[in-house]
Amino acid sequence: YKKQFTGVVFNSFNMRNLFFNSIANMGRCTVVVFMLLFVCNMYGQQRFLSNHPRLLFTGAEEAAVKQLIQNNQLAGELAEFLKAKADTLAITPQKPYLKDKYGNILWTSRSYVNRLGTLALAYRLYGERKYLDAANEALLWVCNYPDWDPPHYLDTAEMATAVAIAYDWLYDALPTSTKDLVKKCLYERAIVRVLREYEKGSLGSWAKRETNWNVVCNTGMVLAALGIAEDYPKEAAVILDNAAKYMPNCLKHFAPDGVCYEGPAYWGYTTSYLTLYLKAVADNDNGKGGIAQLPGLERTALYQKRTLTPSGRLFNFGNAGADAQNSPAFFLFSRMYNQPEVAEWYREKLKLTMQDNLLLHQLFFLSLPWFDNASPKKVEKIPALEIYHNTINDIIVFNGNRNKKGSLFLIAKGGEPRQAHQHLDGGTFIVESNGVCWTEDLGADDYALPGFWDGRPDGQRWKYFRNNNFSHNTLSIDHKIQYANGEAFVCEEHTDAKQPSVKLDMTTLYKDQASSVFRTFKLLNDYTIEITDEVDLLSPQSIVSWIASTKAQVEVKENRVRLTHEGKHFYMEIIAPAGATFKTYPAKNTYKGEYPIEGYNMLEAECGLEGGKGKVVVRMSSKRNMR
Secondary structure, eight states: OHHHHHHHHHHHHHHHHHHHHHHTTSOHHHHHHHHHHHHHHHHHTOOSOSSSOOSSSOGGGHHHHHHHHHHOHHHHHHHHHHHHHHHHHTTSOOOOOOOOTTSSOHHHHHHHHHHHHHHHHHHHHHOOHHHHHHHHHHHHHHHTSSOOOTTSHHHHHHHHHHHHHHHHHTTTTSOHHHHHHHHHHHIIIIIHHHHHHHHHOOTTSTTTSSSHHHHHHHHHHHHHHHHTTTTSHHHHHHHHHHHHHHTHHHHGGGTBTTOOTTOHHHHHHHHHHHHHHHHHHHHHHTTTTOGGGSTTHHHHHHHHHHTSOTTOOOOOOSSOOSOOOOOTHHHHHHHHTTOHHHHHHHHHHHHHHHHHTOOOOTTGGGGTTTOOOOOOSSOOOOOSEEEEOBSSOOEEEEEOOTTSTTOEEEEEEOBOTTSTTOOSOTTOEEEEETTEEOSOOOOOOOTTSTTTTOOSTTOGGGGSGGGSTTSSSSEEETTBOOOTTOOBEEEEEETTSSSOEEEEEOGGGGTTTEEEEEEEEEEEETTEEEEEEEEEESSTTOEEEEEEEESSEEEEETTEEEEEETTEEEEEEEEESTTOOEEEEEOOOOSTTSOOOOSOEEEEEEEEOGGGEEEEEEEEESSTTOO
16 A cells, blocks of 8 residues: 555656746746645645544534533533543543454444543543543553454444544644554554455445445544544545445435434444544535435434334334434434434433433433534424335334324334344334333344354244244244245335325235235324235135234233233224134243343234135224224
8 A cells, every 4th residue: 555655646746846847937926826726736635624633523613612511501411421421431440352252342442432532522621631641541552452353343443433533632632652653553453454445345345335334434444544644645535535435335225214224223323423424524525425415314313213102212123222322423413404303302312311321322422512402493293104215124104193192103114134134024013102112122132143144034043033023013924934035115105194004015025925915004093003914825724923022911802902001001903804813922032042031922813814815904002992
């Protein structure tokens, strides 16, 4: 790479010689004009701010943030909260270089994103020496690790993010010896590696693939490059250009409505790093590359907010759990795309985070410099049916009138199980009323399970209970799993009807089991929804099982179910086929090593269809009479 860039330097040197030789014979005024043009051209080529801090929270923004802390109560409370966290981190022992059971140091890297970002911000806001000393100690510590685990490049990308932020924010205060070590580490452990990856990596490379890795890794490399750009300006330019070239490989999947097909956990991961990239490039490179204008990104924060249940629950499909939702990405999106309803919602989330001392996102500290105090001018209107279209995972959201007690909320999905982090869950849903989620998704299992990533149709991934359709709120035929190379997608929608409805085509998920499978959701009123499964079986003797999981107490009476939780009730009834009944049983692990399953009950209705063709209709309501 030295050789590669030497060619550019020599070309520039020759051009300068040619320039100065050519103007030697010109008049004085002409020389002045040409000199001005030359200087302007050279300045225009610089793609980073001349001074530090230049990453995420520039020096020019510092005075306004300090004023905000004085004038805004929530911002002031947030500053005190962060100071308390920094006080703890300042005396927290360093983490040793130890690989976990997954064979990587990712959680160590993330802990240093939090540690170094929080300490560096506390020093900038309060100027207390203890924060600088603690950050300096942490920088020296991680830069003396033997490596940042390049085989699992997320680890390197997050550590580079942590180190670049602290180096940039503390640039004027750090010892020269620390800065020299940091520059060496960022160059050798990040910049050299990513330049090689851009040149030689395949489309499956961490820098080019179509998953969260792409955005996280490219963002970490951009921050590293911009952090030391005055020392390696040409390398920084190459990284900026290539990041903008390859990040759309992942981000194209957010089109058109902002869905992250990998699931809510990876929405959080991808967008938290995406917003770092967007802010850094906006401040240093005038937003070149056009990433902020990619289809779907403008809607993605609204999508995430509006797909939460009324009680604030995530629809944790795929490899997702109840992850921290206090990512500062919401503030960056609200400011960038003028979405005050997102800012208002996130401010409430900040209050709850501090009040209950919730688990913090590793980038939580940016909530203060990115603080958005905007409020919407009118109350947000919530449609009865919203459909967020996506090439992989269509998302469907029904809302009863939230001003009515007992109104219903349901969210469902399509999907392609073969894609990253997906389950055999096409057609699954969760439903909530009265602040209780009545059906559940069991979420992610242990990534270290044998064959966990073997997603072939006969792959071991689908043997684990959480990953297959036996644990999800969908169908199985003859107690068989869905076909992993199939898909479920929205094929019909009636969003403006008096009783809005949407139909999923799930046919290919039941390859060799049925010639057609369609699932329709219809909102009958604010309290009641009906699910109709139209199935044409290949064998008339086959049995269709309607399955749901719940954490509520279950009472079954033939074709009716009453669910109870903390004195609240929810009802289900099989309308068709005639004679079908529910049964219930505890959800159980199927293989050793799976995360324990406790407190979940399964509901199942085994339905035979006359002639192998017919409908399974289940009505669900917060009202006993289903009206």
